[in-house]
Structure formats: C-alpha cells, structure tokens
Amino acid sequence: MDHISCDVLIIGSGLAGLRAAAAAAESGGRLDICVVTKVSGPRSHSISAEGGMAGVLYPDSGDSPELHAYDTVKGGDFLVDQDAAMVLAEEAPREIAYLEKIGVAWTRTPDGRIAQRLFGGMSRPRTAFAKDKTGLYIMSAIYRHVKKLPVEFYEEHMVTRLVVKNKRFLGAVALDLRRGEARLFKAKAGVVATGGGGRMFKFTTMGYANTGEMLGFALRSGLALKDMEFVQWHPTALVPSGILVSEAARGEGGYLVNKQGERFMKRYAPQKMELAPRDIVSRAIASECEAGRGFIHEESGMCYVGLDLRHIDRERLKERLPLLLEVARTYAGLDPSEDLIPVAPAVHYFMGGIHVDTYGRVLAPDGSWVRGLWAAGEAAAVSVHGANRLGSNSLSECSVWGRLTGEAAAKYAMEAPTPSTDERYIEAAQGEESRIFDKLLHKETGGISVYELKGRLQDAMEQHFGPFRQGSTMKEGIPKLLKIREDFANVRVEDGGRVYNQNLKDALELDGMIDAALAVAYGALARQESRGAHYRLDYPRRDDENWLKHTVAFFNGGQIQLSYIPVRITKWTKFEERKY
C-alpha cells in the first residue's frame, strides 16, 4: 500500500475544505498540505449553494455583528453557543472580502459595493450573493485559487477510516477510486470537512455525494457527534426531484400559497410571513398538507404548496433569480411568471456533526481535545446554528471555520514533531485494506443489494424521524435501523473490478451512513422537547429547564451512548419564545 506523508491533511474539498487548504498554504510554513476528496474538480455540493452568504459588510447601514449574532442565536432557538455566533458574525465580513479579492463575482450595487439581500430570520439585509448561484461563483474562484497554491490534491479518494489513537490524530486510509487501491495518509494535523448526510433521507435538496459516511466513521474512531437530531428541512424544494428553490425567492418577495390561493403563513408567522426561519415555514407547509389544503403532485403523489412569484417583475427575476427560472423550466416545465412553483420541505442541512469547540478543535466524548484534529463546515457542529440554521449562514460558517481550522492546523503542524512510523499505522492500514478488498469486494453473491438496503434506510428515516416526530413512531424506527445495521453484513458488491468501482464506494458510504443515522435517531428519541428543527408532537414545547443542552453521541461497545453538555451562554440570557 502507498504511504503518503502530509503535514496537514484536509478531508473534503467543498468550501470549508478549500478555505482550510488556502489558509494552511498561506500560513507561510512551507508545509506539505494534502486535500483528500471523494469528488473530482470543483464538484462538491457547496457549488449548489444558491441564495448567499451572510455577513455585516456596511455597519453604517444600522447593522452590526452583534445583531447578526443575536439573530443567529434566536434563529437557532437558543441552542447556539453564543461565543461561536459572535465569531461567525465578526469574521464573516472579512471572508466575504477575501472571496471578493480572489475573484468571486458578487452582485453589486450601482456604486460598486457588494449588494446584500434579506433572508429568513435575519433582521437586516446582510446576505451577499452572486445572483442565485452564489456557491458556484465561490467554488469556481476558490478551487482555482487553491490550485495555484502549494497544495497536493488527491481527488476521487474516499476516506474510509480516520486513524486516531490515544486521542491523537495520526492520519487516514482512503480508497483511490481511479486506481482501485487503498492508500495510507500519515499526517501531523487534520481537518475534516466532508459536509452533511442528507442522503440518509429520501427527499433531500442535497446531491448524491452527500452521504455523510464520515460522521459514522468518526464514531468508529472514538470521536463524538453533537446535536445530530437537529436536521433542517428546507421549506422549498422542487417537487418531485428535491432540487433546491432558494430562500432568495422569498427574500425577493415571493409568496407561499395553498390550494385555496391563501398566503397561509399568516397563521404561523403573522409578522415575518414567508421570511420566518426555515423550521417554522417547513412545519407550516407540512401542516397545510395535513389539513388537506395542499396540492397533490400527480405522478409522485406528493403533497406540495405553491411558491408564487407572479407579482414580481420579470426583469428582476432574470437579474436576481436566473437559476430558479432555469430549474423551473427544465425540471418542472414551468414559467414562474405565469405558474405557481410546486414546493415541499426537504432535508437540507445537518446542524449536528462532529463534536468540536468554538475554534473547530475536535473533542472526544469526554470533552478533551483529540490532538491534531479539527473539523469545519457542515461536517462539524461548532454549535453556531443551534437547533435551526438561518439561511445564508452556512457559506459564512464554511469560510470562517475553514480558515480558522486551516490556520490552526498549519500552526500545530509546524510545531509538531514528525510522527513516528510505528505499528499503529500499519495495523490500521492493513486492517482497512483487508476489510475493503477481502471482505467487502469479494462477497459471495446472493446477499442484499446496496441500493435496496440504502432505500430501506431512507424510508425508515423519512417515516420515523421526519419533521414531525413522536416517541412511539421513533421507537418503531430504531429496530428498523438496527436491522439495517445487521443486514449490512450481508451486503453484496456485484462489481468485482478494481478501477472506479462505484458499487464498492456506494457500499462503503452506506456503511458509515447507517451509524450516522443511528446517532440522529437516538438523539431525537431522547430529546423530549420541541426546539428549532426538532419537533415532537408528544412534547410540543421548548423545555429550557431540562433540555437547554447539547446532545453528545458516541460509541460504547459498538452501541450509541448519549451524554449532554451545557450550551455556552455568554451574552444573551433572555430566552424568549420565538415569534416571527
């Protein structure tokens, strides 16, 4: 097996990973920086981000970082670590400016400043954007920027195991898809930036690559996951594909209407209406459907509501929402100037992720630092989003913590001694190679198809851990997940080849996804309250007395165990009921 030595190993190449790579390379430390990523080129899901990136650029407009942080804390239903929200609000403007200088095509005001628009739950227009393709313009600029820096890319390399021993990060084993070989990456420091796991659900805005297996692999390496029960449903995904219809459509003045043509948000958020936070709007849509006031999609049978943009000037739509016009035309055959767009809530973002502190340092289940390891972006739970993320805060999060973790990892690597080539590596690497190629690849035929099992996982998650949860339903869901876990041992990989074996990759992804899904399930069942995106019919109220705390999930003897840690409250101590 190849052994590759890196000073800093970055896993994942979305915005967080690339920003970390840029920060590490720009640290001036002449380090060997490796980016290991399962995608090729700038094709990570960050590229699909649409609406924009939040940050207070022009405080003279009456906005301030404190206000941004407070909106974030309130939007997150007070489960936000308040010091993290301040870091986000204070650092985001600098990141938007950095991205401007490396060539992002931000939409502008006539005087040449960066234009900003209103987003749900934000009390001021502070979302910078590049029409409604913000992610694409950011990714195409930063990918090319990082490619000119001294950074080594290992593309279409899927990490299957993090090597962590005695709370110290040592590296990772990855499957090189193109050559069909396992490779060992030894590293002094690492940053995990592998994104979310939307594909464990059936209806999601996330791309096929967002399987979240690293979250499961993190558990196996003795790391912890935080707040996994908080899964965000984006209110407006196109029916039936799940393609995202940006919140910017409502930011630019779009309405949501039910079958009776009524702007139903007046019942759920009379002041903010369509621009209430995502959890509230998603539940409002689901409630309209339950009450029989939704439309029914003919082919899929899905219930939806209409996104109405017919009153918005056509030129403005073209200028500000061109992707939406295109997506509606291509995938639904509709013209938003004449037709309602069929939308329904879909899984969009994981507030939870790898347990880290405010600076992105990965923490073990007992709260001590796993030396040499950081995590950033959606894969990490800095707890900046709490129980519900505000739209346009995720690009900011990726860029801010990408930079912070990249800088910190580089600094650590400069001071760290060269890791010894001890047996722990060889053991881990050989074990992994045999697991992938001897056990999984050479499975006898007759087992269960990877895709059938994945379908069962998606059905179970959708059915038992959706936007409306209930103890009894969730209790029925957990045995299903455990059975899926058990059946994975009989999964069959039909492709026996080595080169670009996607069937093998899909099996490895599913393996990690199942464990990540279990963390969502156990966390959700245990949390007996409703907060942000986690809504329980049997406990419909927020319960600050018992549940103003983060869930920490970890493996103990192969079983998920939960513990709880306090929310860091540094600034705002009045937890009002969220009314919008």
Next chain:
Amino acid sequence: MPALTVKVKRFDGKKSWWQEYKVDIKSRKISVLDVLVRIKEEQDPTLAVRYSCRMAICGSCGMVINGVPRLACQTLLAEIKDDTITVEPMWNHRVIKDLVVDTEPNFEKLRKVKPYTIRDLKEIYESDREIGQKPEELEKYYNFAYCIECGLCMAACPVVATNPRFLGPMALAAAYRWSADSRDQGWPVRAKIVDTEEGVWSCHLAYTCSAVCPRGVDPGFAIQLVKAALMRRAKKL
C-alpha cells in the same frame, strides 16, 4: 408507457462494448441521469457514471447522448422523442471506466492560462477592504464566469480532436473571463500564453463549443474577443 432502450458504450479498462438495458418508465419528465441511476441501482451495479448535484451545476455528468455532448441530468426524456437512447463517454477524453473519463488534461490546460486574480498580493492578503466593482464591470465577464468545467466544450471541439496541444475552449474562455475582470491585472501575462499556435489562433470558429455549453457560456465568442484584443494590441480587456 413502452420500455425505454438504453444503449451504453462500456469500457472496463481493457475492452469496450455496447450494452443494452431496458427500463420501464412512467413519465418522460425524468432525466437521462435518473435513468442511468436506476439502471445502476436496479439492474447493473457495475455501470460507472460520475454524478452528484443532479441540477446541472456541479458539472460531473457530461457524456454524449444520442450523438450530442450533454449533461445527463439536464437532458430530459421529453426532449428525446425516440424510445432508444445511446449514451457514450465524452469524446476527446481518455476513458477510465464506462462513462467516467479523465478530465485532468482539461484542468491542466486551464491552469496554463492562470485562472485566478493576478494583482499585487499585498492587496489580497493584507487588507480587509474589498476592491469594488461596478455593475457594468461585472457584466463584462459575468457570463463567462459561469463555466462549470464539465468539459463538454472540449468533447465537442473539432480542433481538440485533432490537435491535443490546443488549449481549447474551456481554458481560452477562462483566459478571457479572468482578464476582463476589473479586479485583475494579468492580461499582459495571459496575452503571451494565448497569442500562440496552441492558443486562440488554432480556433477554426466551428462554434461547437458554444452549441453544447450547458450553461450558455459561449466560449467561442470569448475566443473571438481575445483575438480582437490581441489584434488591437489592447493593454487591458
């Protein structure tokens, strides 16, 4: 609905062959990618296809569909009247497996034209202030910045097919995009790179690149703009 016949040109690292699949479809409002994913998941998990976002923005699923280089996720069955679809890997690219090709050479060519902001690095790293850009300055390069690096233009270009040294539409459009950006000062550097045999002068104006671009970037036009600037000896684009 009658069954759809999908003919896929396959490759396993050694040999190449055509394979036929039959797929039952309920509606034609699904994409060729949806069909290929169904084949993978329900019939033949050995089929290799690169795909991710399924909304025509990540640039993964370029392939040749019924003789035209296209994104599979952007091609709906409704547009293809026929009940037979032929799918083959992108032309002008080395095939890794089935529909998965090596796009590294495209990226290599892209790197040659320095696709990033060229300007005093101090301004980038040592100041938190934005540079600024008027909407009319943005407009000048905006459409060319919409490239998703899918490689379809490279697959369609007849010059790329015969001259592997030709930088090709993807890189040359990028040379224009970055040089036309008011924040950039790199035109003199890039002009030397594209004012060559391998650069813009090999373009024969076939415009197949622009015809197949899934994002309407119009690389053919970008190449002509570069040529015009070189003829004028322009100091700045």
